[in-house]
Amino acid sequence: MHFNNHAMSPLHYTIVQPLFKWKILCLDDLQMAVKCPGTRSNLYKKIDKLEESKFVGSFIDPFTKKKFIYLKDEGIKFFGEDQMTPINKENIYHDSISSEFAYLFNGFPFVRNVMMEHEIIKAFPLIGHRPDALIEGEHKQKRIPDGI
DSSP states (O other), X not given: OEETTEEOOXXXXXXXXXXXXXXXXXXXXXXXXXXXXXXXXXXXXXXXXXXXXXXXXXXXXXXXXXXXXXXXXXXXXXXXXXXXXXXXXXXXXXXXXXXXXXXHHHTSTTEEEEEEHHHHHHHOTTOSSOOSEEEEXXXXXXXXXXXX
């Protein structure tokens, strides 16, 4: 694959792959998701190249100072993820929080599946209200008899 007259390395594709599911991730979560070999600066250089190509964008949360990475329209088209809803600049803060919490829940042992909005739309096309995320899990608790 090529972008901006440069060959795309497998690492570029590996970096954007988690964004197909989570839509937007902070750098720490993205680095964990891709299990990026090498230093953090190596990841940052690759992300800078993707930003220059207009495939990904970023935003810094004014409260936590975390940098979030997301696929832009060009990246969605280039990688063939047409079903994915692009990030809306007006809702970017909300989307970043939704994805961050969903990604966090995904790591809990009682969670079986986490679906993001674009996955919910595919799985339940007739759904009226679309939640930001759907978390399926199990809770093992002894049932306490009524009246105690």
